[in-house]
Amino acid sequence: MPFKLSEEFKTKAAHICAKYPRKDAALLPLLQELQGAAGYVAEEAMDALAQYLELPYARVKGVVTFYTMFNRAPTGKYHLQVCRNISCHMAGAPGLLAHLRAKLDITEGETTGDGLFTLSAVECLGACGSAPVMQVNEDYFENLTAEKLDALLEDLKHGKHPLKR
Amino acid sequence: MPKLTIDGKTIEVAKGATLLEAAQQLGVYIPRYCYHPKLSVSGNCRMCMVEVKKAPKLVTACSTEAAEGMIVRTDTENVKNARRDVLEFLLINHPLDCPICDQAGECGLQDYYMEYSRAKSRFPQEEKVRRGKRRAVGPHLMLDNERCVLCTRCVRFCSEVTKTSELEVMERADHSYIDLKEGRALDNGYSLNIADICPVGAFTSRDFRFKQRVWFLKKTPTVCLGCATGCLTEVHHNENTVHRIVPRPNAETNTWLCDHGRMAYRAVQAGDRLAKGVIKNGLIDLEPALREVASRIDENHASAAVLGSPWLSVEDNAALARLAADALKTENFCFDFKAEQGIKDGILINQDPAPNTAGAALIRAGRGGLTLEEFARRVADGRIKVIVTEARAAAFIKDAVKAAGARLIVFATNKAEIPAGAYATLPYACYFETPGTFVNYQGLKRRAAPAVEAREGVKPLWAMVNKLAVYSGTSLRLDCAEDALKGIEF
Numbered sequence: 001m002p003f004k005l006s007e008e009f010k011t012k013a014a015h016i017c018a019k020y021p022r023k024d025a026a027l028l029p030l031l032q033e034l035q036g037a038a039g040y041v042a043e044e045a046m047d048a049l050a051q052y053l054e055l056p057y058a059r060v061k062g063v064v065t066f067y068t069m070f071n072r073a074p075t076g077k078y079h080l081q082v083c084r085n086i087s088c089h090m091a092g093a094p095g096l097l098a099h100l101r102a103k104l105d106i107t108e109g110e111t112t113g114d115g116l117f118t119l120s121a122v123e124c125l126g127a128c129g130s131a132p133v134m135q136v137n138e139d140y141f142e143n144l145t146a147e148k149l150d151a152l153l154e155d156l157k158h159g160k161h162p163l164k165r
Numbered sequence: 166m167p168k169l170t171i172d173g174k175t176i177e178v179a180k181g182a183t184l185l186e187a188a189q190q191l192g193v194y195i196p197r198y199c200y201h202p203k204l205s206v207s208g209n210c211r212m213c214m215v216e217v218k219k220a221p222k223l224v225t226a227c228s229t230e231a232a233e234g235m236i237v238r239t240d241t242e243n244v245k246n247a248r249r250d251v252l253e254f255l256l257i258n259h260p261l262d263c264p265i266c267d268q269a270g271e272c273g274l275q276d277y278y279m280e281y282s283r284a285k286s287r288f289p290q291e292e293k294v295r296r297g298k299r300r301a302v303g304p305h306l307m308l309d310n311e312r313c314v315l316c317t318r319c320v321r322f323c324s325e326v327t328k329t330s331e332l333e334v335m336e337r338a339d340h341s342y343i344d345l346k347e348g349r350a351l352d353n354g355y356s357l358n359i360a361d362i363c364p365v366g367a368f369t370s371r372d373f374r375f376k377q378r379v380w381f382l383k384k385t386p387t388v389c390l391g392c393a394t395g396c397l398t399e400v401h402h403n404e405n406t407v408h409r410i411v412p413r414p415n416a417e418t419n420t421w422l423c424d425h426g427r428m429a430y431r432a433v434q435a436g437d438r439l440a441k442g443v444i445k446n447g448l449i450d451l452e453p454a455l456r457e458v459a460s461r462i463d464e465n466h467a468s469a470a471v472l473g474s475p476w477l478s479v480e481d482n483a484a485l486a487r488l489a490a491d492a493l494k495t496e497n498f499c500f501d502f503k504a505e506q507g508i509k510d511g512i513l514i515n516q517d518p519a520p521n522t523a524g525a526a527l528i529r530a531g532r533g534g535l536t537l538e539e540f541a542r543r544v545a546d547g548r549i550k551v552i553v554t555e556a557r558a559a560a561f562i563k564d565a566v567k568a569a570g571a572r573l574i575v576f577a578t579n580k581a582e583i584p585a586g587a588y589a590t591l592p593y594a595c596y597f598e599t600p601g602t603f604v605n606y607q608g609l610k611r612r613a614a615p616a617v618e619a620r621e622g623v624k625p626l627w628a629m630v631n632k633l634a635v636y637s638g639t640s641l642r643l644d645c646a647e648d649a650l651k652g653i654e655f
């Protein structure tokens with residue numbers, strides 16, 4: 001089925017575009033809108049947005065794939081995004097990633113069978129001071145250890161941890 | 166106009182010129198991947214770094230504007246080390262598949278490695294990041310992402326020159342690769358330029374791949390005859406076979422070359438290339454063919470005519486004019502081809518598909534002749550019964566010929582060119598095999614130079630005309646192409 005931008009989205013988009021001197025400058029905020037609504041940015045959505053902003057499709061795809069914050073497929077209820085850049089790497093991120101892989105029995109890019117967790121390795125989250133860091137949906141969890149991770153996963157599983165999203 | 170010193174030499178350059186351009190003017194070559202004189206500056210490859218006195222670190226020459234009093238060095242240890250380091254980075258994930266890579270011999274990585282690096286890689290083969298190997302993208306190109314250095318020349322070419330924006334860098338960091346929309350073909354009429362500007366073996370030409378190692382190629386500068394733009398080109402050939410055509414950048418017409426023009430060489434070696442005459446549909450040796458044509462002309466002497474062609478050189482058209490005036494002794498000849506001219510796509514392709522409309526006009530200016538309308542009228546009302554012309558030019562009078570049942574005698578290089586219903590066809594050497602002058606839409610005279618030899622027995626058109634005249638009893642005394650030009654303002 002061809003993807004169509006909803007009227008609601010278009011109204012919002014017009015509003016967002018008006019804030020910028022050029023329409024194409026609204027690309028990032030509009031992608032965030034799309035992801036906010038669907039949880040990810042589908043291939044067809046990129047196409048529709050490219051047409052809407054009169055941008056080449058390749059440009060939109062290039063931007064979506066550049067930022068690890070954009071999901072290109074539906075994720076589980078909790079999207080675990082472990083930073084893999086230098087500060088976190090040195091502070092033990094590879095160990096945390098391995099721990100999560102073993103515990104959830106999935107690798108990066110996969111979702112657990114119960115649809116709860118998706119695991120990703122992402123680029124710098126800008127919180128080097130409290131490395132290692134993991135972002136869950138839109139919340140940060142800092143100075144992590146394996147024990148803290150275990151406790152966090154338990155809480156999330158039982159819905160005990162209120163998240164922004 | 167800033168004045169600066171590069172490697173001890175002083176130069177004054179135009180305001181806005183970059184260090185790389187200033188160095189170029191001095192004859193100092195600075196290595197580069199992403200810089201291209203006709204594309205926007207990207208500054209991403211870092212290969213062009215140079216030392217500027219008082220600057221805290223090296224700067225990229227391609228993106229640094231020349232300023233008054235700058236003292237630049239391109240040959241210090243510091244600069245050489247930087248080049249070596251950049252190369253080491255670029256080669257971390259490179260597959261090093263030169264033995265099977267078609268770019269070998271004209272590869273930016275190979276060339277600079279030999280010049281600046283020659284260092285053993287400190288990165289083990291097993292840990293290389295793998296990317297997509299060769300795959301066809303569009304009718305003309307192969308893309309091998311593992312060899313790409315991400316200079317984005319291809320991306321900028323598509324967005325700035327053809328404005329089709331097919332390509333983009335996808336993902337980031339060491340996952341990055343060049344790609345386009347799934348299912349979309351990279352086919353914008355100029356795609357083969359990407360194979361030229363890609364500094365490595367990532368984009369290669371599907372047509373040229375594995376035909377020839379580039380160091381065997383001989384290069385002949387010539388002109389493209391694909392349309393009235395008349396781009397300057399270079400034909401690459403070896404052992405009497407043409408392998409590819411590339412542009413010869415010049416300020417007047419072209420930096421690039423269209424895909425259509427690049428493929429023009431295929432007709433030279435095509436299976437339907439004519440080496441003999443054709444009478445009706447049967448092949449016949451050249452001499453009997455000429456005799457047959459001459460007798461058809463003789464029996465209709467009063468109603469024989471000559472139509473020049475905007476696809477033929479000035480010299481060959483002049484020879485046809487001599488045939489009309491001195492052998493047929495007729496006023497029924499025409500070198501009048503009017504065509505809308507001008508670049509039609511904003512890049513190179515001309516509205517006029519013929520390469521020499523303006524050259525034919527020179528013949529008309531010197532020798533006169535009928536207008537095309539009058540010529541067609543005389544064919545239609547039967548005053549002209551036999552027409553000697555070139556195969557593609559016959560299309561101009563197609564309807565009249567058909568309506569009146571006139572006899573067409575055409576010169577053609579390939580069987581596919583022969584118009585339906587032609588009575589006789591005589592072969593001639595094309596302009597990859599024989600020289601000729603062409604006048605482009607701007608009035609520039611350009612020489613086509615022979616790159617390969619014609620097949621045995623196949624002669625230039627002027628020589629065929631000379632022979633034909635002898636068969637019908639006159640000598641035109643054409644010993645070379647230029648002989649026909651006497652009396653033509655040229």
Ligand code: SF4
Nearest residue numbers: 313314316317319363
């Ligand atoms: S494919 Fe070639 S031109 Fe394009 S970015 Fe890679 S190296 Fe540069």
Ligand code: FES
Nearest residue numbers: 208210211213227
């Ligand atoms: S040529 Fe200057 S950075 Fe690439």
